Amino acid sequence: NAGVTQTPKFQVLKTGQSMTLQCAQDMNHNSMYWYRQDPGMGLRLIYYSASEGTTDKGEVPNGYNVSRLNKREFSLRLESAAPSQTSVYFCASTTQRYNSYEQYFGPGTRLTVT
Amino acid sequence: KQEVTQIPAALSVPEGENLVLNCSFTDSAIYNLQWFRQDPGKGLTSLLLIQSSQREQTSGRLNASLDKSSGRSTLYIAASQPGDSATYLCAVRPETGADGLTFGKGTHLIIQP
Numbered sequence: 001n002a003g004v005t006q007t008p009k010f011q012v013l014k015t016g017q018s019m020t021l022q023c024a025q026d027m028n029h030n031s032m033y034w035y036r037q038d039p040g041m042g043l044r045l046i047y048y049s050a051s052e053g054t055t056d057k058g059e060v061p062n063g064y065n066v067s068r069l070n071k072r073e074f075s076l077r078l079e080s081a082a083p084s085q086t087s088v089y090f091c092a093s094t095t096q097r098y099n100s101y102e103q104y105f106g107p108g109t110r111l112t113v114t
Numbered sequence: 115k116q117e118v119t120q121i122p123a124a125l126s127v128p129e130g131e132n133l134v135l136n137c138s139f140t141d142s143a144i145y146n147l148q149w150f151r152q153d154p155g156k157g158l159t160s161l162l163l164i165q166s167s168q169r170e171q172t173s174g175r176l177n178a179s180l181d182k183s184s185g186r187s188t189l190y191i192a193a194s195q196p197g198d199s200a201t202y203l204c205a206v207r208p209e210t211g212a213d214g215l216t217f218g219k220g221t222h223l224i225i226q227p
Contacts, residue, residue, distance in 0.1 A: 033214050042118075043203070045214035058214050090157060094213070100165070101146060101207055103215055105158040 002026055004106035006091050012112045013081045021076040021109050023091030031094040032074035033058075033103070034066060036087040043090065049074055081113045116141045120204055120218035128226050129196060135189040135221045137204030142185050148215065149178050149189050150203040158203065162189070166209070194225045 007022045025032065033048040035058075045058030049068040063085060065077045078085055091106040117140045127133055137147070146165045150158040162171045162178040164187070170179040177190040191198060201222045205215035 031213060035214075040219070042219040043205075043215075043217040045216075048214050050213060092158075100163060101213070102160060102163045103148060103205075103207075104160065105150075107157040 004091055004093055004104055006089075006106040006109050008109060009107065010110045012114065013078075014114055015082060017081050018077070018079050019081065019111075020078075021089055021091075021111075022073070023075065023106060024073045025091075025093040025104075026072065027093060027095065027104070028071070029093035029095055029104075030071070031096075032068065033092040033094070034064075034074070034076045035090045035092065036060065037090060037108075038087050046076065046089075081111075083113045085111065086113045087111060116206060116208065116216040118204060118206060118216050118218035120202075120221050122221060123219065124222040124224075126224040126226060127194060129194060131194050132190070132192050133194055133223075135191070135202050135204075135223070137187040137189070137218055139185045139187075139206050139216075141208070142182050143209045144182065145207045145209050147178075147180055147187050148205050148207070149176075149187075150205065152201045152203060152220070154200075161202075196225045196227045199223055199225045 004025045030051045034046040035043045037043045044060050047066040049055045052071045067075045089109045094103045119138045121136045148163045149161045164171050164180040175192040180187045201220040203220045205217045
């Protein structure tokens with residue numbers, strides 16, 4: 001049981017390049033999330049998917065797109081990277097067991113845009 | 115809009131002390147509150163989850179309390195150890211609507227050997 005996994009762990013992009021961050025969970029959770037963490041800003045929600053086939057915007061969605069490929073996988077795409085998107089990106093999923101809605105996080109992807 | 119504040123932003127104490135980390139939130143309409151630990155360069159590890167109907171949760175040397183009506187939570191760490199050094203994050207889930215978490219900026223804790 002690997003929990004929440006993310007690839008890649010590190011990435012450097014040039015301004016204007018595109019890339020997709022991958023996330024998968026093996027806990028059979030319905031809901032999945034993407035956050036970004038910036039110094040002095042804390043973690044902020046980018047997009048989430050409450051269930052397979054649905055996605056919704058969070059607090060900071062501009063410049064990003066997401067795909068809920070299946071119940072296990074939720075990807076985040078940067079179509080044209082900008083230096084302001086330099087950040088650490090975390091994927092998370094939530095268990096609804098016993099209606100607890102406890103959230104579990106992946107190890108993060110450290111992205112630098114030059 | 116929900117805002118979560120954590121005080122202090124940083125704390126350095128000698129090993130063995132008991133300590134309290136504080137978290138406050140502006141909107142009391144929360145479903146639950148979660149405390150996380152983050153080590154440098156790592157992801158978040160869930161420490162304790164308190165449902166809105168609960169007053170406290172305990173795990174080993176950690177005890178978290180919740181006063182929903184006043185918008186406050188505390189994380190109590192007993193007999194601190196150098197291995198407790200990390201950043202501690204508080205986050206709340208809303209009762210309705212978007213179900214992502216709103217995070218505080220964290221308390222950076224250093225336990226001196």
